[in-house]
Amino acid sequence: MGSLPTESLSVEEHQQQQVEMDDTSRTERARWLLNSPDPPSIWHELAGSIREAFVPRNKLSSSSRVKQTWRRSAFSFLRGLFPILNWGRNYKASKFKSDLMAGLTLASLSIPQSIGYANLAKLDPQYGLYTSVIPPLIYALMGSSREIAIGPVAVVSMLLSALMQNVQDPAADPVAYRKLVFTVTFFAGVFQSVFGLFRLGFLVDFLSHAAIVGFMAGAAIVIGLQQLKGLLGISHFTNKTDVVSVLGSVFSSLHHSYWYPLNFVLGCSFLIFLLIARFIGRRNKKLFWLPAIAPLLSVILSTLIVYLTKADKHGVKIVKHIKGGLNPSSAHQLQLTGPHLGQTAKIGLISAVVALTEAIAVGRSFASIKGYHLDGNKEMVAMGFMNIVGSLTSCYVATGSFSRTAVNFSAGCQTVVSNIVMAITVLLSLELFTSLLYYTPIAILASIILSALPGLIDINEAINIYKVDKLDFLACIGAFLGVLFASVEIGLLAAVTISFAKILLNAVRPGIELQGRLPRTDTYGDISQFPMAIKTPGILTIRINSALFCFANANFIRERIMRWVTEEQDELEETTKRTIQAVIIDMSNSMNIDTSGILVLEELHKKLASNGIELVMASPRWQVIHKLKSAKLLDRIGKGCVYLSVAEAMEACLTSKFAALSNC
Numbered sequence: 001m002g003s004l005p006t007e008s009l010s011v012e013e014h015q016q017q018q019v020e021m022d023d024t025s026r027t028e029r030a031r032w033l034l035n036s037p038d039p040p041s042i043w044h045e046l047a048g049s050i051r052e053a054f055v056p057r058n059k060l061s062s063s064s065r066v067k068q069t070w071r072r073s074a075f076s077f078l079r080g081l082f083p084i085l086n087w088g089r090n091y092k093a094s095k096f097k098s099d100l101m102a103g104l105t106l107a108s109l110s111i112p113q114s115i116g117y118a119n120l121a122k123l124d125p126q127y128g129l130y131t132s133v134i135p136p137l138i139y140a141l142m143g144s145s146r147e148i149a150i151g152p153v154a155v156v157s158m159l160l161s162a163l164m165q166n167v168q169d170p171a172a173d174p175v176a177y178r179k180l181v182f183t184v185t186f187f188a189g190v191f192q193s194v195f196g197l198f199r200l201g202f203l204v205d206f207l208s209h210a211a212i213v214g215f216m217a218g219a220a221i222v223i224g225l226q227q228l229k230g231l232l233g234i235s236h237f238t239n240k241t242d243v244v245s246v247l248g249s250v251f252s253s254l255h256h257s258y259w260y261p262l263n264f265v266l267g268c269s270f271l272i273f274l275l276i277a278r279f280i281g282r283r284n285k286k287l288f289w290l291p292a293i294a295p296l297l298s299v300i301l302s303t304l305i306v307y308l309t310k311a312d313k314h315g316v317k318i319v320k321h322i323k324g325g326l327n328p329s330s331a332h333q334l335q336l337t338g339p340h341l342g343q344t345a346k347i348g349l350i351s352a353v354v355a356l357t358e359a360i361a362v363g364r365s366f367a368s369i370k371g372y373h374l375d376g377n378k379e380m381v382a383m384g385f386m387n388i389v390g391s392l393t394s395c396y397v398a399t400g401s402f403s404r405t406a407v408n409f410s411a412g413c414q415t416v417v418s419n420i421v422m423a424i425t426v427l428l429s430l431e432l433f434t435s436l437l438y439y440t441p442i443a444i445l446a447s448i449i450l451s452a453l454p455g456l457i458d459i460n461e462a463i464n465i466y467k468v469d470k471l472d473f474l475a476c477i478g479a480f481l482g483v484l485f486a487s488v489e490i491g492l493l494a495a496v497t498i499s500f501a502k503i504l505l506n507a508v509r510p511g512i513e514l515q516g517r518l519p520r521t522d523t524y525g526d527i528s529q530f531p532m533a534i535k536t537p538g539i540l541t542i543r544i545n546s547a548l549f550c551f552a553n554a555n556f557i558r559e560r561i562m563r564w565v566t567e568e569q570d571e572l573e574e575t576t577k578r579t580i581q582a583v584i585i586d587m588s589n590s591m592n593i594d595t596s597g598i599l600v601l602e603e604l605h606k607k608l609a610s611n612g613i614e615l616v617m618a619s620p621r622w623q624v625i626h627k628l629k630s631a632k633l634l635d636r637i638g639k640g641c642v643y644l645s646v647a648e649a650m651e652a653c654l655t656s657k658f659a660a661l662s663n664c
Helices: 004-034 042-054 062-067 070-081 084-090 093-120 125-130 134-142 154-164 174-197 201-206 209-226 228-232 243-255 261-283 289-309 341-370 376-391 402-410 417-432 442-456 459-468 470-485 488-508 554-575 595-610 622-630 633-637 646-663
Strands: 149-151 399-401 511-517 524-526 539-545 582-586 614-618
Touching (some): 004 622, 004 646, 070 084, 084 134, 093 149, 093 289, 093 417, 149 417, 154 488, 174 341, 174 376, 201 376, 209 488, 228 442, 289 402, 524 539, 524 646, 595 622, 595 633
Antiparallel strands (some): 511 524
16 A cells, blocks of 8 residues: 555656656747748849749759859850750751641741731731741740740730820821830830749739630620721721720711722631631641641632732722831830830830730640640740840730640641741741732731631630639629720729739638647648537637738738637636637748738737737748747747647647646
8 A cells, every 4th residue: 555655656757757858849849940040031032033044953952053163054044044955955857847847837827817917906017927037036045835836916916006006196107106016015025024034923923814814805806896997898997996986986887888898708708718727627636737727828819819800999908018028127216215105114014914924824735735844934034035136126026826826736846946937937928928918908817817816715714714713703704894895904904903802802801710620630620611620628729821911911810819719718608617728820821921910919919918818829931930030029928839830839738728727
């Protein structure tokens, strides 16, 4: 009997030692957080971003940096800037055969489309052809996509004409208008380059996928309605882009007989031919070349018809003179001073974002099919440089075209050499064949543009967006209706505003959830999502589901936490006559915090402490712990309130709770 107290005492001592060891381990792991090095400064991250944009990552290891000579470092930089230096060394003749055929097929589609898109941008036809020469060559040197086809596109062409007409009327002074377009192209290239150099690709994402779907569909309809001018041979047409103004102008012209039926007959005949060719190409993949070559055949046949029948004498409108030859320099035409500088810069920014969004979406779509990754920031740099050079060589904003990229892919391209072949072919056409296009009817260019528009309208994707996310669908519809019934700017503004509103709604009212321990695990989950989760009496566990704990949501978080504390306190007092001992805040989802968030944490600590409740923080991220230390908040509330995980915080709270009970 006398040995029992001794055994009991030894067991108690053993338990006490175990508790002390656990406390020591938790304290040590908490120090990993508290003593972690300071995160890199914003300037350090900026310099790293620029370096990563050009220097391959495998060249940035510490051992390599020590051993690399200046020459090898320079070569690594050049390989990052010009990807062609990487894959060009292993380029084989078998690949060139595929790229040659793809490039020639691409050129047959690009030549008539480029002329039509230049007309859509209110520029002379040769500027569309110029834009299919220099930008593809620059992209071939700097771009990382193997399939993307570079040149003018319908949406950007329409965007430029719609926005630029408010600055300069192309009909009143085409030379001044053209100079401003080159200036816009220069600014677009500068913005694109800056986005890529400073890893600002997220700015492009402000135009969400849903917004782009709606914008593209609205733009396709507007572009299609504007082609009625060429399809009907209308002389007087509105400069506005909204559907009401365009249809009003069409009906007015029809009513007063300001149109010529021969244009309509010729255009519709070849439009039917183009649509049939597209249908056959989709049904039979081996005939992919038919829809690709159909536009060029249409141009050749319609030009012959007009020339042989003298249809231009009977009201059929024709292209007339197209200036041939190499791209002339336009560096002296850039308007970098003057009253329109701010407006051209703004239009350049809008064009840059829209062009990048389309190009990166197209490039990533086909890259995923081929199974390789496309670096968005490098793409931005490549697009930027090609548009800067393009602005100096009589080109307007170029980007990746979905329809031409699909043709390039179907034709079996292996690398961007297909773009080089296409550019050389267009250049030869400028040198040799532009005089043959004098009698090309405008109606054919309109029918070519109309035949390419169905690919921009994705009804199935809009339905899918509606099923998945109603707020995303609202952005989609906002962009669509804005472009259709107001203007391009209004459509873009509506899309961005709704997308921003969605972001702000999530930021201002973030998800804040009560957590419980999942049975037979150390994992804590939302009790609403996991009804089987077990709540610990006297300890409230809360997770903040917001990447940024900031001024926008700090007060909302404080009020929600205090409300839950009050509700839990009342419930405990009614059922168990106990009180809340601690509140654990899981900060694993909060990537950063600002001064407002720090102030709210301090206020929470004071309010809870006045009621005898301990505030505990679990899993704060690197930037958060750094700012808490910089603000000396941990010195004021105690460094013992920070733990590596919710499980450890809970264990520490339970240990202190039982210790308090045993002391009582």
